Amino acid sequence: MKNISLIALCLLAWPALAQERPAGITAQTVFPAFDASAPACTPPPGLNKALGFAKDNDRDFMDGVDFGLRKAASDRGLDYRVDVANNDAAKNAEHVRAFRTANFGAVVAAPVDSPSLAGSLQEQMWAGGYVSSIVAPPATSLLNAPQYLTGKTLADEAAAYIRAHFKKASVVLLTHDSLEFVAPRFTAMRDVLETMPEVTIVADISPLTVDMEGGFATMKTILQAHPNVDVVLGADTVVLGALSALRAEGKARPDQFLGGIDGEPGAVGEIEKDGSPYKVSVSLASPIFGYAMGQHAADWLEGKSVPQAMDVLPVALTKDNLGSYRADLSDPGAVYKDEKRRDAYLKFYGNICYDTRDRYVNFPWSSETK
Template identity: 65%
Template structure:
């Protein structure tokens, strides 16, 4: 695709709207022109304060410090209208780079396109449009958690379990992880999914409220699966009701610190968390932001690879997330967490991703 001028771009480039399979990222791709007139600033437009996003922010801040970028956070507090206003301000104040965790992707997209058109770096945590899209192989992520739960049901619960799925099916980008959970559990005749529901907010409060409602009809459950933040809320509701048991399997996705603490303490219903190492991908996106402002070619997309945290590897995980810069600087360790795809730079910024990218797309 030919590079558009800034004027032509601002007039309505929609980026890459048709799904394409991206090649592996080529770190040796030549540099191009650096964007002019933009400040060396990085803003994290954060949806809420759950630990997963706080971890991403820690990584972004560390990378900004390492590369001499001014860093700030704009908290949207689960308010999509506020997020649109925040991104609109970024589009007009010469900010050089931003990373966003969209609350309502369709309504936010026009504002993000204006930031991209201005020549700034836009990194998005899952939903497009963005210069670089960060995702996880979502089906694989859900499958890793579901298989851990299935193994526990077979070996510790006699093959029988009442299961609660706390989903995010309203976010099409995350839906494959819950499809994987259903696919895995439906192969087990002794398993009954007694609730399959999306909390109204993706945080502890949302999980807590939803679990309290579920317990009105199903006071005794054996397995709860979902994102760490909502499953931690569900655990709080179970404990409050006196329904938490040591033989339950609560498992989440994101590797949040509170979940890690639960797993390490022993005797907790919380048995597993699938790490998506947010400080590490945050650090990588911060490095990409600085590279973009220097005129370098950066990835169009990046996978954060899922791993099941166990008592045998939690120490290594905590070491890596505490010092994401050391991971990023070590190619072997970096490759165990991150996989990068495609190339884009300022001169080819009209090739930004504007479709639901996933490395799992056939």
């Protein structure tokens, strides 16, 4: 009888337990534009005015996120801490749990492995804290780029260059198709290039690692079979590795078109060099979106309504616009305060606050339908 009574009590308690641990929004949902005039709600009780960044690694793009978060935390009076996982998924989850144990009111995550991190992020949200995640759910406020548009922006720049400079062009695509959240970038590149009879895609391959070393090793292998490459497209860090391989093999030429995504400082530096094959980097302005995340974290802790989702919009960087771009990245706070400048980089969707926290995003959101 005691066992039966215990089971009965557990069953009676289950609905309340389920209410305390909601699954969030799990079905694909189209969010309306963010309403900045939405009424405030309850500030989350008992949480520290502290913002933690669970950083996957120290690549330049994530350093930009760190810079923006740090500036926003300083401007809004939040304590700030960053923990770097060095691409170790277990450490990434451990860092999020440590923020929760220390009663941090807000956490931003760059997931190493999103499935293994999800539970730790949910614990933070269930406790009433703010969570923003880069690309992968779950999150109170999920950041993504319109990935197809991002890839198309780069491919359109490459296509224009090819038409102006080549009768025939050998193209290498350094992809990450196994990463479902960024795979539409490479679909867009193929869609653009496959309409061009002057283009031959000689390699369409994912490097083993998404870094300069991976790009270098993959490009070295490609050059053995295709020693004359005209165009290389991919993420900046990988394409920078490919450029190093081209130079090491004596195959780099001023008329080549190398282009990447992320606005990495190394890529921007190459664009500025006379005679560099690196022509374009599609920026996702990580200091600016990092600053926005920090502002939203502070707003959440004050009981304000914040966006459920945020687009970071692609900007093609060339020699012509690097000056204004660098000025924006050096002072993300000024960009955030200037609505016109901010809207060139960011777009906000949906509304959520502490009182509606059960409506967190728990599906791979994108503003795109393609």
